[in-house]
Amino acid sequence: MATKKFMYLNRRSSFGTIYAIESLEVVLIAAAFEQDVSLAFIDDGVYQIVEGQNADGIGMKNFSKTFHALGDYDINKLYVSAESLEERGLSADDLMPLVYEDEDDDWAEKPSIKVVFNVELSKIMSEQDVCLSF
Amino acid sequence: MLHIVNKSSFERNSLKSCLNTIDDTSVMLLIEDGVISAAKNTNAPMIADLAVQGRVYALQGDVEARGISSKLADNIKLVGYAGFVDLVVEHGTAVSWV
Numbered sequence: 001m002a003t004k005k006f007m008y009l010n011r012r013s014s015f016g017t018i019y020a021i022e023s024l025e026v027v028l029i030a031a032a033f034e035q036d037v038s039l040a041f042i043d044d045g046v047y048q049i050v051e052g053q054n055a056d057g058i059g060m061k062n063f064s065k066t067f068h069a070l071g072d073y074d075i076n077k078l079y080v081s082a083e084s085l086e087e088r089g090l091s092a093d094d095l096m097p098l099v100y101e102d103e104d105d106d107w108a109e110k111p112s113i114k115v116v117f118n119v120e121l122s123k124i125m126s127e128q129d130v131c132l133s134f
Numbered sequence: 135m136l137h138i139v140n141k142s143s144f145e146r147n148s149l150k151s152c153l154n155t156i157d158d159t160s161v162m163l164l165i166e167d168g169v170i171s172a173a174k175n176t177n178a179p180m181i182a183d184l185a186v187q188g189r190v191y192a193l194q195g196d197v198e199a200r201g202i203s204s205k206l207a208d209n210i211k212l213v214g215y216a217g218f219v220d221l222v223v224e225h226g227t228a229v230s231w232v
Contacts, residue, residue: 013142015199016167044142044170050201057195057214064201087144089175089205 010045071100
């Protein structure tokens with residue numbers, strides 16, 4: 001099967017709507033089909049990967065831990081909007097330390113998250129075959 | 135009155151609509167994605183005055199779920215589900231800005 005470049009735009013926070021967890025589902029499906037997958041976290045989507053989420057008090061599944069598995073599916077391009085972080089009083093230090101093992105570099109552990117400005121993000125989006133917004 | 139806001143102020147205008155109509159005796163409870171407005175961010179000034187008066191509550195479970203416990207704006211009062219019930223009883227008419 002031909003490989004396409006897929007980008008998933010995550011624009012909403014984790015628990016208020018079903019979008020965040022459904023996005024993660026289709027991301028994993030695309031990975032199973034060995035597509036070239038990128039994720040972008042913009043607007044309230046940046047809250048999906050904030051470190052220290054604890055959903056015990058609301059009776060919902062804390063699926064944020066699933067993001068740690070993305071590296072094993074060769075999903076290692078996670079772009080986070082710098083503007084969206086700043087607007088929300090957040091910085092890169094507030095995000096989960098998501099990593100992958102680089103097979104071309106003796107399986108060295110490397111960060112998957114890259115904080116980018118929107119101008120850079122728009123360039124990355126224009127290079128995709130498919131952009132899906134959640 | 136009790137005003138309940140459950141949407142992020144970055145995504146919807148329900149917090150703004152609520153602020154446009156809330157009177158001097160009413161209180162606000164932020165739940166679900168509404169608690170995003172309880173964090174220190176560029177929208178925090180929207181409710182700062184109300185919070186100083188001790189009239190802004192946020193549901194603790196929703197705050198913890200979103201990982202923003204350590205980033206709350208000043209003067210936000212955290213409540214659990216029992217506190218939620220107390221607010222409803224105490225303030226009579228409740229409006230949910232869904």
